[in-house]
Amino acid sequence: MSDRISDFHAIIPAGGIGSRLWPLSRADAPKFLHDLTGSGQSLLRDTWDRLEPLTGPDRIAVVTGRAHRAAVEAQLPGIPDRNVVLESEPRDSTAAIGLAAAILHRREPDVIVGSFAADHVIRVPHLFEWAVRQAVAVAREGYISTIGIPPTEPSVGFGYIRKSDELIIEGAPEAAKVERFIEKPDLETARMYFADRSYLWNAGMFISRADVLLDAIAATEPELHAGLLELAEAWDDRDQRGPAVDRIWPQLKKIAIDYSVAEPVAAAGRLAVIPGHFDWDDVGDFASLAKLNSSGRKNDLAILGENARILSDAASGIVVSQTSRVISLIGVKDIVVVDTPDALLVTTSENAQRVKGVVDALKLTGRGDVL
């Protein structure tokens, strides 16, 4: 059993719906509440289970929408009430992570916080722990650290981190400075990055002293920062919290933490990266889900769904079934079939990124009931 890191507190932003996984992911059943790996439990619970050995059950905060409170608490029965931070509406990642950091900083000024998405898949937990321990060691030196994934293919689905000089920090033998963050590239560029060992996938994990993170937000988004501090001050007072949220939260600027914090801090030479040698995937679409659940064989048909009754003949790809219907696939290759009680999706791995367009079309055509 690993030792806990006493000054470390995890933050799990549990926000996005995962529109590219519609009709599996929905507004009322977002991606993080699903079992996408056949593990028998939700991605949120998997995330908790990865972090708990490092933090203990009392030091993981979840930031989620009010609508998901009951579902989140059902997934995480050990979570203390004070660690469930409820958003009245989505305000993007700087507000979500920043609010949790501000609350935790008020409770414990020297705390080191790490934010980890609720809906990523990570395998080989001890390698994840080893990366987090290094990232915490680097954070203690005043850096904001991130964990970057050495690419296993020239992916165009992820952002990249370019690392520069190594950092000499005790307890973090693999730490390096970050030169810059790069948005999802085209295939040619991705191939170049893949050939060059200095590029890592951006897995969106940030570990830093809470005060360092808040100062970074203050530097680029002073109004947002002021709002977060005001909210945090009211937070642990039951009478004040509600009115403060109603007044301040809807006014906060929506901005991803990559833009408010990661890029400017990297430019200032204060962002560090630790390579994560574990299998990682953000399960961004059904192509990724199919790969994750296949045996690795080219002609495999992956099946997700405990009641699934599948008959296939010369079919490959993935079937996700949330019904008890008999599903028969004949001669369809790299197919994606998602069978839910009120919506059915049929596409191919190659077209998986286009699913979001359907969700947009459903919004426009007044079929929000199935989103």
Added chain:
Amino acid sequence: MSDRISDFHAIIPAGGIGSRLWPLSRADAPKFLHDLTGSGQSLLRDTWDRLEPLTGPDRIAVVTGRAHRAAVEAQLPGIPDRNVVLESEPRDSTAAIGLAAAILHRREPDVIVGSFAADHVIRVPHLFEWAVRQAVAVAREGYISTIGIPPTEPSVGFGYIRKSDELIIEGAPEAAKVERFIEKPDLETARMYFADRSYLWNAGMFISRADVLLDAIAATEPELHAGLLELAEAWDDRDQRGPAVDRIWPQLKKIAIDYSVAEPVAAAGRLAVIPGHFDWDDVGDFASLAKLNSSGRKNDLAILGENARILSDAASGIVVSQTSRVISLIGVKDIVVVDTPDALLVTTSENAQRVKGVVDALKLTGRGDVL
């Protein structure tokens, strides 16, 4: 309005399930009970409506399974009770058509009968009527006549009829003798037939005097013929019918009328053919159904199902929906999606013939509940 043909009586064998159209066609909802053309009514009702102008409502008999009695009567509210011939179990087309012919012959010795499948699609009714009128004229001369369809493509899905010399018969200017019947050919042979104008598709329609048909059965299947006569004798006596059916029907030889009648009669030079210049299809599989319901454009997506809510993006083929689910198709070409409450099929036009294999597999795996 056309004149009725006073000595003519139609027989509609409403038997086969249409396994290649699973999961749309089922044991309890066979192909002939479905609307496969978007006409708003079943193929059986379409068949009735095509024949009724020629026969009147009192001179169409339907031969069907006991299980389908209520459904058939609901589709054909005008059918006299005495014209519904119920099979206790399927015994193939010679027994089905032969029994109806024997019953009608007892009622009316000079009757001319014509058998027309309940589950074919025919367009342009007046051309159908014209072909039937010619076939009846030929039948009055003692021939068994059939209606053959001039091929519109080198199909490997249909049997063929090779015609020989023209027949000089009043009222039947297009009649010719049949040289022979040919089973479904391979593609090369089909191309040869298509180039040669003497080959027609076998649409399985037979028109003849009832006594001529019964004599033809007697010549090749004397035991079957004897059983049919015995059944027919008991038929119109309510007390005798049940025991006779129970005793005789299950013993009758199962043989298609093509083998018991059409081939031997053709060999004897007593089979005539009339070309049918109407659009005809036996809707044998989903590829055929897709073609039938498409606009004719290559990239069209045909939709069958009044409650269907389809969103498609770069998709072609056919969707059959019996549910009110939202169905989204993205980037799938020549796809076949059949969405029913308890079973889902996803395949392609190219693989449409393989659907029967799934039905066989479902039988073997004990999932007869969805067949």
